[in-house]
Amino acid sequence: MSRFNKFVLDNPKIIIGVLAIITIIFAAFIPQISFDADMEQMIPDDDPVIKDLEEAIEDFGSQDFLMIALRSDNIFNAGTLKKIDELTNKIEKLDGVKKVMSPLNVDLIESSVMGIEINPIVDKLPQTEEEIDKYRQRILNSSNVGKLVTADGKAAAIMVTMEPFGDLSTQKMKALTAKIDKIVNSYRDPEEIYIVGDTYVGHYAENAMGSDMRVLMPLVVLILVGILYWSFHSARGVLLPLATVIISVIWTVGLMVILGIPLTIVTMVMPIILVAIGSADGIHILNKYYEELALGRSKRKALEETMREMNGPVIMTSLTTGAGFAALITSFVTPIRQFGLLTAFGVLAAMFFSLLFIPAALVLQKLPAHFNEETREHKEWLVKGLTVLGKFMAKHAKVIVGVSAVILLIFIFGAFNLSLESNMMNYFEEDSPIVKGTDIVEDEFGGTIQVSIVFDTGKKDGVKEPVVLKKMVETQEYLNSLPHVSQASSLADLVRELNQALNMGEEEYYRIPDTRQAVAQELLLFTMQGGSGIDSMVSYNFDKAIVNARIENMGSGELEKVIDKIEGYVENKFAGEDDLEVKVVGLPKVMLRLMDRFVASQISSLVTSVVTVGIIVALLMGSWLAGLVSILPLVLTVGINFGIMGYSGIPLDAVTTMIASIAIGIGVDYSIHYLSRYRNEIRNGKSQDEAIAITSATAGRGIFFNALTLILGFGILIFSHFRAIDVFGYLIALTMLISSLASLTVIPGILRLMPARAILRKKYRELDYEYVEAN
C-alpha cells in the first residue's frame, strides 16, 4: 500500500481537521463575492477596442445612457403627464443623478424678435384640457419629436444622466439603478414603463444571476441527493459525496473571491456544474468500497483495496476533466478563461477531497449494517440491458462504426451553418423586462445600441473650426441615411440651432457659421445662458468632439454589416486628413471584437482540449491507440453538438463556445472507465466478445449513473433567467447523453474491429502475440 494511502487511513482526524480549517478560511471570503454584467468585461483590458472606448469615456463621459420609456394609447392626458412629472422629479432628487431630461422639463431654444430665449417647455404641469392641448402643440413642433416624444403621442422617453463617478463607481451606480428601478415599478400600469440602458441591463442581470444562484444551487444539490440515494440507499452514501462537492465548491468560490473574479453570466455557471461534476469521484469510490465490503472484507482491508484500485481512475478522470476546462484558458474572452481556470481548480479540489476526505471519514464511521445487496438486485434490469447492448455492439461492430461515421458527417455538414452572436441582449429571455423595454424603444424611438465617432483635431479649440463642424454634419447625415441607424447628434446640432436662433429663427440659418469666432461666441453665449450638456459632446479643451448615433438592437452578424459601412465611410472620407483623426468607438465595436474572436477561441480551446486529453489518456494508459480510441466518441459528440447548433440556428456565443471543451473533458471519463475495464478483462484472458459484454455491464453501470447525474445537473440550467445559460444547459446535457451513449456503442464497435491486445500497454501487447501464437 502506498505511503499516501497509509497516511490517510492512519490519520483521519488530522486530515478532516485540517480540511475543515482551510474550508472555513475559504468560506469566510465568499460573502464578499461581486457581480458584474458589463459587456466590456468580456474583453481583455489591453485590447485596442477597449482602450478606444475608455478614452472616449474619459473625454465625453460615460457611454451608458439610462432611458425610461413610457407607452400608452395617448400620453397627452392629465394622469400620464402627472406620472411623467413625478417620475422626473423623484429621479432628479436621487443622489448621483446629474440631470433628468423629460418631455416636461426640457428647455427650448427659441428666437424672438429681440434675440434668443432659452425657455422651459412648460411653466407648470399641464392639467386642464386647454393646457394639455397647448403643451402638445408646443412639444410636437419642437426638435424633441422622436427623442422625447413620438409624433403620434403614444410614447415618451425620460433620459437620465448620472454623475461621473470616480473609480469606485460601480457600487454607487448599482445602488442608484436599483432605486430608479423601484421608483419606476411603482408607476407602471396602465402605461407600459420600462428602463432601458446598459446600466439597467447590468442591474437586471445581476439580480437574475443572484436569483439563479439561489434557485439552481439547491436544485442541483437536490438532484444529486436523489441520485446518490437511488444509487447507494444510505445516508452516508449521500452525505460523503455531497460533502466532498460542497467543500470543493466552497474552496473554488473562495478562491474566486480572493482572485477578485466576479460572478458573470459565464462564471456563475461554475458552482452549479461543479456540484454535478465533482460528485463522480465520490460515487466511484463508494461504489468500489461497498463492492469490497460485500465480498466480506474487513473495513480497513476494504478501504485499502478501494484506494489501491480507485486512486488511478479517479486521478485520471479528474486530470482529463480538469484539462478540458483548463483548455478554455486559450479563449480570448476573459470570463471564459476565468471560468476554465476556476472549474479546473474545482475539479482537482474535488478529486483531492475524494481521495482524502472520503476514506478518512469512512475510517471514523461504523460499518454499515447492510451492504445494499438488495440495491444491486434492484438494478439487475440495468445490468441485463447493458450486457445485451454490449453483445449487440460486438456483433454488429462494422455497422455501428459505419452508422456513426455517417451520422457524424451529416452533423458536421450542419456545422457549416453555425452563426455567431455576441450581443448580450440575445442572452435574455423574450419576456424579460430587458427585452420588452428594448422593443418599445426600438419601435418608438429607433435604436438602443449607441455607436460613436470621435473627431480628434489634435489641438486645443480645434473643433470650433467651421470646417471640422461641417464634416461632423456630413457624417451625421450619412449615419441617418443608413438603414437601422438613427438619432445622429453632435455639437454641430447645437451650433446650428444657436446660429438659427441668433438669426431670427430663419430656416436658412440652421447651419454652421463661417468663422471660428462666431462658433466660439455662440457657444459662450449658450454656456452663459445656463445651457448645459456640452461636456458630453466635446472634450474639455475642445480638441475632440463626438458624433453619437443609435443602431437598432440586432444580432451581432447584422450589426457587423452596419459598422463595416460606417468604418468604410470614415476611412474613405477622412483617410487623407493630416490634422483630423476620426475613429469609430462604442459597444458595437466591443461586440464585434468578441464575435471576431469566437471562432478562433473555439478552435484553440477545442484543439487544446482534444490534444491534452488524448495525451493524458495515452500517457496514463501507456498506449497511443488508447488515447485515440478514447477521443473518438467525443469527436462524434462535438460534431453532433455543432451540427445541432448549426441546423437549429443556435449561435456560437460567449457561453456556447465553452461546450466543446467541457464535453471533451467530462465525456472522456466514460471512455476511460470503459477502456480500463476492457483492458483488465482482456489481460485476464477474456475473449473480445466476453470482455465487451462484461465491461458494458460493469463499467456501463458506473457510466450510466455518472451520466445521469451530469445530464440532470446540467439540465437544471434550463431554469436559468438567461436564455444563453438555458441553451448551454440543454446542449451540454445533450452532449453528456451522446458521449455516454457513444462510449457504450462506438467504443465497443471500434474495439471489436481491432486486434484484442492492440490497446494494451506495450509489455502486455507483446505478451499478447506470444499468447496468440502459443494457442
Next chain:
Amino acid sequence: MSLKKISVMVLTVMLLGSVIVGAADELTGDEILDRLKDDSTLTGSGTAIINLITENEKGEQRVNKLKIYRKDDGKLEKQLLEYLEPADVKGTKFLSINNTETDENQMWLFLPALGRERRIAGHMTEDKFMGTDFTYDEIGGGQSYSDDYQAKRLADEEFAGYNCYVLEMIPEDKDSDYSKVKMWVWQDEMIPLQIEFYNLDGQLSKKLVSSELEKEDDGDYMPHKVVMSDELAGTKTIIEILESNDEEVNDQYFTMRYLRR
C-alpha cells in the same frame, strides 16, 4: 446664470475686505456671522479684471479673462462684462441693467462675430454660476449666511497663517442641500478664508478658499484668489482678481453704443 451674479460675486469678494475691526473676542458664532453680513453688504461701483478659470477633474483648465464694469446708484444696478481672452471671444460683451425698484432686468449681448447686439431674456438657471457647478450663494454670497444658518463657535484656529474664528453652522432651512457648513474667519478683518460644505451624508462636498490677501489703497484687505472646489467631483472654479478699482465708472460704458463698439 448670471451675468449679474458673476460681478455681484466678484464685488462681494472685493468688498469683503471693507470691515470694521471690533473687540471680537467675546463674539458668539451668530454675532460673527452678523459681522460678516454687515461688513460685506454689496454697494458701490468699480471695475475689475479677472481670470475666471474652470478646471475639470483631470486638471485641464479653461481660462477666460474678463473686465467688469459696475455701477450701482441704489435704484439701477448696471453692469458690463467684457471678454478679453481667449482670442476667439474677445470683444464679446454683456450688459445688464437691473431696476431694483421694479425688479425689471434687461440684458443685452454683443457678439462681435455676428455684428450686432441681441437682447437676451428667458429663464436663467438661477442658482448656477456661469456654467460652473456652483451656486451663487456658495461662491460669493456672504451676506446671506446669518439669515440662513445658526452658528456655533468652535475653538479658534490658525488657517494659512491667519488667526481665525471657527464656526460650525447648521442650516435653518430643512430643505438645504447641506447638513453642515464650517467656516474659518480671519479675526483681524472678518474675512472668511475657508468654507467647507458638508452634504446630507455628512461628506465634505464643496470647499471655498480665499487667498492672496492684499492690502488695498483704502487700507482694507482683499483676497485676490478664490477657489471653489467640488470635493466629490474633483472640479474647481478659480477666480483670480488681476486688477481692481472702486472708482466711479462713467455711465457711457452702460450704453448700446459702447456695447457695439
